[in-house]
Amino acid sequence: MTAFVALDDVSHVYGGAGGTLAVDGLSIHVNRGEFAAVVGPSGCGKSTLMKLATGLQFPFKGKVQVAGSLVSQPVKIAGMAFQAPTLLPWRTTLDNLLLPLEIVEPHRSRIRRHKAEYVVRAEALLASVGLDGQGDKYPWQLSGGMQQRASLCRALIHEPDLLMLDEPFGALDAFTREELWCVIRNLHAIRKITVVLVTHDLREAVFLADRVFVMSARPGRVLAERVVDLQRPRDLEVTYTPHFIDIVHELRAHIMQARQ
Amino acid sequence: MKGSLAVKLAPWIATIALFAFWEAACRIFNIPPFFLPPPSLVAKSFVEFWPAIYRNSLFTLSTTAIGFAMAVGFGLLLGLAVGWSRAIYAGVYPLMIGFNAIPKVAVVPILVLWFGIGFIPAVLTAFLISFFPIVVNVATGLATIEPELEDVLKALGASKLDIMRKVGIPRSLPYFFGSLKIAITLAFVGSVISESVASNTGIGNLMLQAQAQFQVPLIFAGLIALAVEGIAMYALMAWLETRMTGWAQRSGFAQA
Numbered sequence: 001m002t003a004f005v006a007l008d009d010v011s012h013v014y015g016g017a018g019g020t021l022a023v024d025g026l027s028i029h030v031n032r033g034e035f036a037a038v039v040g041p042s043g044c045g046k047s048t049l050m051k052l053a054t055g056l057q058f059p060f061k062g063k064v065q066v067a068g069s070l071v072s073q074p075v076k077i078a079g080m081a082f083q084a085p086t087l088l089p090w091r092t093t094l095d096n097l098l099l100p101l102e103i104v105e106p107h108r109s110r111i112r113r114h115k116a117e118y119v120v121r122a123e124a125l126l127a128s129v130g131l132d133g134q135g136d137k138y139p140w141q142l143s144g145g146m147q148q149r150a151s152l153c154r155a156l157i158h159e160p161d162l163l164m165l166d167e168p169f170g171a172l173d174a175f176t177r178e179e180l181w182c183v184i185r186n187l188h189a190i191r192k193i194t195v196v197l198v199t200h201d202l203r204e205a206v207f208l209a210d211r212v213f214v215m216s217a218r219p220g221r222v223l224a225e226r227v228v229d230l231q232r233p234r235d236l237e238v239t240y241t242p243h244f245i246d247i248v249h250e251l252r253a254h255i256m257q258a259r260q
Numbered sequence: 261m262k263g264s265l266a267v268k269l270a271p272w273i274a275t276i277a278l279f280a281f282w283e284a285a286c287r288i289f290n291i292p293p294f295f296l297p298p299p300s301l302v303a304k305s306f307v308e309f310w311p312a313i314y315r316n317s318l319f320t321l322s323t324t325a326i327g328f329a330m331a332v333g334f335g336l337l338l339g340l341a342v343g344w345s346r347a348i349y350a351g352v353y354p355l356m357i358g359f360n361a362i363p364k365v366a367v368v369p370i371l372v373l374w375f376g377i378g379f380i381p382a383v384l385t386a387f388l389i390s391f392f393p394i395v396v397n398v399a400t401g402l403a404t405i406e407p408e409l410e411d412v413l414k415a416l417g418a419s420k421l422d423i424m425r426k427v428g429i430p431r432s433l434p435y436f437f438g439s440l441k442i443a444i445t446l447a448f449v450g451s452v453i454s455e456s457v458a459s460n461t462g463i464g465n466l467m468l469q470a471q472a473q474f475q476v477p478l479i480f481a482g483l484i485a486l487a488v489e490g491i492a493m494y495a496l497m498a499w500l501e502t503r504m505t506g507w508a509q510r511s512g513f514a515q516a
Binding site for chain 2: 051054055056073074075076078080081082084086088089090099100102103104105138140154155158164166
């Protein structure tokens with residue numbers, strides 16, 4: 001059985017042949033239902049990885065497979081969330097959640113006639129991240145943390161098999177960030193969804209992930225791979241245990257090496 | 261609510277003060293009315309020539325409105341096209357900038373050559389002078405879509421048209437409605453220019469005739485009529501803007 005997300009010896013160049021190499025000889029395998037974190041120094045091609053795995057970019061060399069088939073167009077089974085919540089200010093939070101359903105089949109052709117059913121689903125999802133009853137508000141009436149929760153909901157509303165997160169908590173304060181770690185942790189536990197989290201926060205990576213990949217400086221490739229053998233369900237308390245701190249230290253050593 | 265009352269009264273007080281100052285200056289310095297007539301004389305001639313002012317104002321208003329409507333339609337389409345494709349943008353932009361740099365008063369004689377004097381050149385001048393800001397603003401709105409949001413939708417298989425419909429167009433609406441305020445006043449200027457040069461009707465023509473007959477108060481009455489119409493149309497566009505795109509006007513600076 002091949003992995004759910006499989007990048008094999010992938011190289012990618014921006015700006016055609018002779019342009020800068022973003023990633024070179026990159027291989028990452030993520031199993032179905034696994035939570036993978038990718039850490040690395042800034043500019044190591046983490047975002048390129050996101051684009052390759054979702055079919056927004058195609059590799060210059062090498063092979064990208066998702067769900068067993070070669071990626072040759074946008075994958076449509078992925079939800080994405082970024083550091084900026086990018087909610088549409090002219091739509092209410094609820095309508096923002098419904099946006100992916102207006103794009104992706106089979107919902108696209110159903111949503112007009114079955115609106116009520118989808119609204120119920122969106123409201124349930126909002127409630128599951130602690131945003132009960134906030135659907136009628138506009139995004140700009142919500143706090144930064146709440147907007148990021150809504151953005152996560154938007155990434156999940158079409159029940160994707162793959163969730164791609166690109167530094168989703170980078171712009172939040174430390175307390176809100178830890179709260180949202182738990183939100184993601186719970187979503188992953190309940191939905192058994194495959195998650196790829198790109199981050200520069202090592203504690204975040206270790207707390208959430210089953211496996212952490214450390215990438216080198218540009219052109220990016222995998223320097224080290226670390227299985228996080230902490231028991232689930234994990235509580236925030238785990239981040240203060242010696243074993244957790246050891247893993248973070250170990251990863252940090254790899255990053256320091258990568259920056260040289 | 262003392263502050264808000266002051267804000268409400270401020271435009272009236274400022275306007276009345278301006279006219280009072282004007283009237284007082286004319287009397288105190290004994291300025292001859294054929295040089296600068298006081299507001300009281302202007303008002304008198306406003307009443308005296310009301311039928312002519314009314315008829316010509318209506319003409320100017322209609323040429324402006326039609327020219328403006330054409331500019332909105334054309335500007336919106338061209339703006340969307342320019343925002344849609346980089347090739348169209350690259351091809352059209354230099355032409356548009358060059359065209360916009362031409363003083364429209366220089367174009368009126370050509371329009372007269374083609375269409376004769378009067379209604380049509382006035383409409384076309386209003387159109388030509390006012391579509392540019394609409395194009396630029398709509399294109400800007402489309403160009404500033406967040407790339408991340410585009411990625412979110414593209415990864416779901418959204419087509420370019422989907423992204424345009426769901427994000428691009430709603431996003432460019434505040435820019436579009438903002439540009440209407442500029443465009444309507446420009447259209448007005450276009451109409452009056454054309455009327456002054458090549459028409460037998462319209463406020464521009466009325467003022468030209470008043471000048472020929474040395475009826476200085478009537479010239480000023482024409483100016484006041486233009487100003488009132490300009491304010492009315494601007495206010496209409498501003499109202500439309502807040503009504504259509506209230507979500508974009510949340511800052512304390514947005515109370516225009």
